Amino acid sequence: MAPASGSGRPPGRRGGARRPGSLAGRRRRPAPAGAPRHRPTHTHRGGGPGRRGLRGRGARRHDPHRGVRVRPARRAGFPAARCRAALLVAGALLAGAGGSLRAAPFAYHTYDSMVVQLAQLESDHPELVEVFTAQDAYTLPPDLDGGVELEHWIVRITNEALGFAKPEVLLVGTQHGDEIVSLEVLLALADLLTDSHGTHPWLTELVDRREIFLVPMANPWGHRHGVRSSPGAEPGTEDMNRDHPYDRCSGGFCSDTDTLSTVGAQAIHELARRHLFRVMLDYHGGVELILHTWGSPLHSGNSTSPDDTALDALGQRMRTYGGPYNGFLPVGTANQLLGPAYGPLDDSAYATTWDAANADPSYPTEGWRSLAYTIEISDDKTPPASTLGGDADLLTPGGLEDGYVPKHVRTALAGIDIAEPYLVWSNRGAIPSIVAAETVIPVEWQVRGCFDVDETRVRWGSDPDPLNVFENETPTQSQTGGEPCFEPPTSFSDAVTFDEPGIYWLTPTARVDQALLAQGNPNPNVAPQSFVVRSRTETGLLFSESVDASEVNTITGQLDWGAEPLRIEVVFAGGFLFGDGFESGGTSAWSLTAP
Ligand SMILES: [Zn+2]
Numbered sequence: 001m002a003p004a005s006g007s008g009r010p011p012g013r014r015g016g017a018r019r020p021g022s023l024a025g026r027r028r029r030p031a032p033a034g035a036p037r038h039r040p041t042h043t044h045r046g047g048g049p050g051r052r053g054l055r056g057r058g059a060r061r062h063d064p065h066r067g068v069r070v071r072p073a074r075r076a077g078f079p080a081a082r083c084r085a086a087l088l089v090a091g092a093l094l095a096g097a098g099g100s101l102r103a104a105p106f107a108y109h110t111y112d113s114m115v116v117q118l119a120q121l122e123s124d125h126p127e128l129v130e131v132f133t134a135q136d137a138y139t140l141p142p143d144l145d146g147g148v149e150l151e152h153w154i155v156r157i158t159n160e161a162l163g164f165a166k167p168e169v170l171l172v173g174t175q176h177g178d179e180i181v182s183l184e185v186l187l188a189l190a191d192l193l194t195d196s197h198g199t200h201p202w203l204t205e206l207v208d209r210r211e212i213f214l215v216p217m218a219n220p221w222g223h224r225h226g227v228r229s230s231p232g233a234e235p236g237t238e239d240m241n242r243d244h245p246y247d248r249c250s251g252g253f254c255s256d257t258d259t260l261s262t263v264g265a266q267a268i269h270e271l272a273r274r275h276l277f278r279v280m281l282d283y284h285g286g287v288e289l290i291l292h293t294w295g296s297p298l299h300s301g302n303s304t305s306p307d308d309t310a311l312d313a314l315g316q317r318m319r320t321y322g323g324p325y326n327g328f329l330p331v332g333t334a335n336q337l338l339g340p341a342y343g344p345l346d347d348s349a350y351a352t353t354w355d356a357a358n359a360d361p362s363y364p365t366e367g368w369r370s371l372a373y374t375i376e377i378s379d380d381k382t383p384p385a386s387t388l389g390g391d392a393d394l395l396t397p398g399g400l401e402d403g404y405v406p407k408h409v410r411t412a413l414a415g416i417d418i419a420e421p422y423l424v425w426s427n428r429g430a431i432p433s434i435v436a437a438e439t440v441i442p443v444e445w446q447v448r449g450c451f452d453v454d455e456t457r458v459r460w461g462s463d464p465d466p467l468n469v470f471e472n473e474t475p476t477q478s479q480t481g482g483e484p485c486f487e488p489p490t491s492f493s494d495a496v497t498f499d500e501p502g503i504y505w506l507t508p509t510a511r512v513d514q515a516l517l518a519q520g521n522p523n524p525n526v527a528p529q530s531f532v533v534r535s536r537t538e539t540g541l542l543f544s545e546s547v548d549a550s551e552v553n554t555i556t557g558q559l560d561w562g563a564e565p566l567r568i569e570v571v572f573a574g575g576f577l578f579g580d581g582f583e584s585g586g587t588s589a590w591s592l593t594a595p
Contacts, residue, residue, distance in 0.1 A: 105390035106184050106405045108382075111150060111220050117187060118153055118216075125194040128207060130156045134267030143221040143231050143263055150220035152267040157193050157212040164551065167419035168211045170277040170370070171412055172268065175241045175284070175345065177222015177229070179381045182283035184388060185408040186216040192394055192409060202487070205424065205448070206416050213271065218264045226382075230262040240264045241282075242341055244348035245360035246368075247296035255342035259360045268345065272367040274547045276555050278419040278531045279314075280349040280370035281412060285381040287338070288329055290315045290322075290411070291374040293350040294523070295334025296341060298358055302523035303335035305350065307530040310516045311371055313451050314418055317486060318375070318411040323397020325389070325407045326378075334374055346372040354529045366545040369531045371418070375411055378404050395487070417486065421449040421512050421536055423563035426491050431566060436573045441496050443508070445563060446489040450512035450536070452480040456492055459562075460506030467509050467562035472496075480515070498570040507562040512536060531555055 109117065122131045134140050134152040142149035158166060171189070173182035193212065196203040206212070217223055219230045219240055232238030238257050243265040248255050260266050292311040294303040305311065315331035322329055330337060334346060349372035352359040378387070389403020396402075397410065425431075426444035435441060447453045455478055461471035474494040484490040498504055516533045528534065534542055538557040546552040 105385070105401060106188060106388040106403070107385055108180060108388075109183060109187060111217065111224050114183065114187065114217055115153065118155060118190075121155070121190055121194060125197070127160055128157055128194050128197055129190070130160075132156075134263075134270060138267065138270035140263050140266055140270070145221055145224055145235075150224065152215065152220065152264055153217060154267070154271060155190055155214040155216065157190060157207060157214070158210060159197070159208045162208055164211060165554075166209055166211045167278050167555075168213065168275045168553065169279045169416050169419050170213045170215070170268075170271070170275070170281075170349075171415070172215045172218050172280070172282045172345065174216065174220075174223050175218045175264065175282065176239075176286075176381075177219040177224070178226050179228075179283075179285035179377075180223060180226075181285050181377050181381070181383055181388070181404055183216050183223065184405050185283055185377065185412065186214045188391065188394070188405050189409045189412050190214060190216075192391070201424075202417075202448075203413075205422065206413070209422055210416055210419055211275075212416055213275065213277070215268060215271070218268065219262075220264075230264050232257065232261040238262045241284075241345055242343045244343045244345050244352075245269065245363040246343060246348035246352045246355070247298040247358050248343055248360055250296075250298040250342075250358070253297070253342075257343070259343070260363060265345075269363055269365065272349070273365045274367070274545065274551065274553075276367050276531060276543055276545060276553045277349065277370045278535075278555075279415045280345070280372045281415045282345045282349075282372070282374050283377055283408065284374055285377045285383075286379070287376045288326065288379055289337050289374075289376040290318055290329045290331045291334040291337055291346065291376065292331075293333065293347050293372055294340075295338070295344050295374065296347045299347075299523055300335045300340045302521065303333040304520055304522055305333075306519065306522040306524070306526050307350070307371065307516075307528045307533055308333075308520065308522065309518050310528065310530060310533050311373075313516070314371055314415065315373065317418070317451075317483070318373075318414045320483075321397060321414045321487060322407045322411045323402065325398065325402045325404065326387075329376075338374075338376075344374070346374045348372075350530070355524075366543060369529055369534075369543070371415075371530050371532050373415070375408065377408055414486070417449055418451075418532060419449065420532075421447065421485075421510065421558075421561040423447050423508050423510055423561055425508070425563055425566070426493075428566065431568070433567065434569045434571060435498065437498055437501055437570050438573055439497065441498075441568075442493065443496060443506070444491050444493040445508035446485075446491055447508075447510040447512065447561075448485050448489055450485040450510075451483070452513055452515055453478055453484045453490070453492075454480065454511045454514055456508060456510040458494055458496055458506055458508050460496060460504050462502060462504060464505050464565060464567075466505045466507045466565050467560060473509075485512070498568070501570050501572055504568045504570060505565045506568065507565040509560050509562045511559050512561065536561075 118131045122129045132154055135142055142151050173186045193207050197207045221231050229236045230238045230240040238261050240262040242255050243257050243262050245259050293305045319329045319331050349368050349370040352368040387403050389406045390401030392401040393399035394406045394409050424446050443458050455476050457474045457476045459466045459470035459473040463469035513536050535555050535557045542555050542557045544554040
């Protein structure tokens with residue numbers, strides 16, 4: 001077969017000039033992007049080691065919740081009895097609310113109204129949503145509040161018809177029970193993702209290509225009482241964001257609490273054991289910051305983690321896409337902007353798996369190599385409802401009805417998007433499936449889930465896997481800096497022609513983000529460890545976990561990424577075809593006829 005060729009059409013991408021916030025600019029910047037605009041009105045993380053009492057590892061309290069918590073090979077599901085009961089309640093509320101559970105502007109939920117809304121979410125979108133509790137899935141006890149049992153609810157959002165071998169992300173709200181605005185962000189996010197599936201192209205891609213786990217109310221007891229703490233051995237005695245199995249002791253000091261002494265932290269741990277979360281966003285309130293690792297005393301001397309380049313890049317993107325409501329958010333390490341804490345979820349989610357020497361060996365997991373953030377939403381932990389915003393224009397920074405909830409729906413979307421690179425055709429509908437030889441076919445595509453497009457082009461050949469087996473490709477284009485992958489992404493374009501009849505497969509391909517390997521002075525001095533960086537800079541099977549035999553998760557690295565290949569049949573240019581030609585814009589009238 002004679003080779004076809006690219007047309008040599010010049011790249012159609014928009015300008016490649018760097019603007020502030022580009023990856024290169026970020027790499028040059030030695031210090032975090034800014035300092036807090038407001039001092040915390042509340043000591044969120046508490047002081048450093050000097051303020052902690054000496055408490056050795058031998059001082060464990062008895063924990064009746066310890067023991068066998070795993071129910072093997074059980075796939076979590078919404079319990080049928082509870083589901084029916086919740087839906088009955090939901091139906092009653094719907095009838096009284098004129099058919100809408102939530103009308104803009106956003107308003108606060110209670111534990112009970114959250115449970116009703118989650119049941120409604122699953123009922124409305126059974127093909128996208130699964131709602132379950134850590135109590136049912138992992139055999140954990142409920143938190144008790146008088147005679148009331150409070151459970152830890154988990155929501156999984158993904159297009160289930162496309163399977164479950166997808167990049168996983170975790171978003172957590174309300175570890176601190178009085179920081180209630182975080183719950184509203186995650187409920188609004190769940191509504192947006194499910195309501196937009198099938199209508200909004202980008203949000204549809206996210207639901208199709210990701211498994212998105214939400215723990216919207218990680219501390220239901222604290223939320224119910226409007227307090228920071230969780231029940232441990234006694235009600236309200238534990239801070240669950242000091243309860244995760246990383247940096248429990250360092251520098252001669254130890255955490256005030258025993259590891260995983262709260263059911264809420266156990267629930268997150270059991271979830272993390274069963275998944276490989278690429279990104280973990282933990283939403284709080286009390287100050288307005290985007291914080292990333294390191295945030296524990298172990299690394300307070302040098303808070304630059306091995307993945308600092310990626311962590312800062314995503315932090316800057318969340319700052320920009322979060323937008324100007326009440327000011328753009330400063331981005332930096334938790335140690336620098338707020339202060340260190342023992343056993344915080346962010347450092348635990350980043351390092352528990354690989355920095356085993358500083359993790360609690362009683363709680364191993366393969367799942368914690370996340371790009372991990374503590375996102376502080378609002379200076380007021382319970383901001384007035386008038387500042388929550390509405391759902392009129394959730395995707396526009398500074399848009400109509402902007403507020404704390406829309407702002408952080410956007411930071412969440414940025415975190416979900418970056419989990420893995422993906423390519424989409426921009427003009428798939430305009431590319432004919434049958435075409436005459438030597439016809440010039442314009443192709444347009446986007447590269448997403450990345451920061452920089454190092455190389456991109458279209459490849460094609462007679463093999464159905466043109467990403468890896470190809471005979472031709474267009475000239476390479478690139479765009480580093482200027483956010484080519486994110487809202488709005490660059491639309492790359494080129495054109496292809498086929499000289500000879502035959503069956504061809506084509507796809508755009510890209511290599512992205514190799515600059516995330518850049519490091520300054522990391523602590524410890526090792527290469528980047530995160531799933532996000534390693535899965536786009538290395539190849540082959542990199543990670544796996546199989547806690548539940550029915551749901552094994554793996555991460556395979558790729559350097560080159562492609563879209564779903566297009567099949568094109570090329571026929572002789574003369575005498576085979578009649579009807580509207582592609583160049584005149586129509587495809588429906590193409591048909592074959594005898595010569
Ligand atoms: Zn908090």
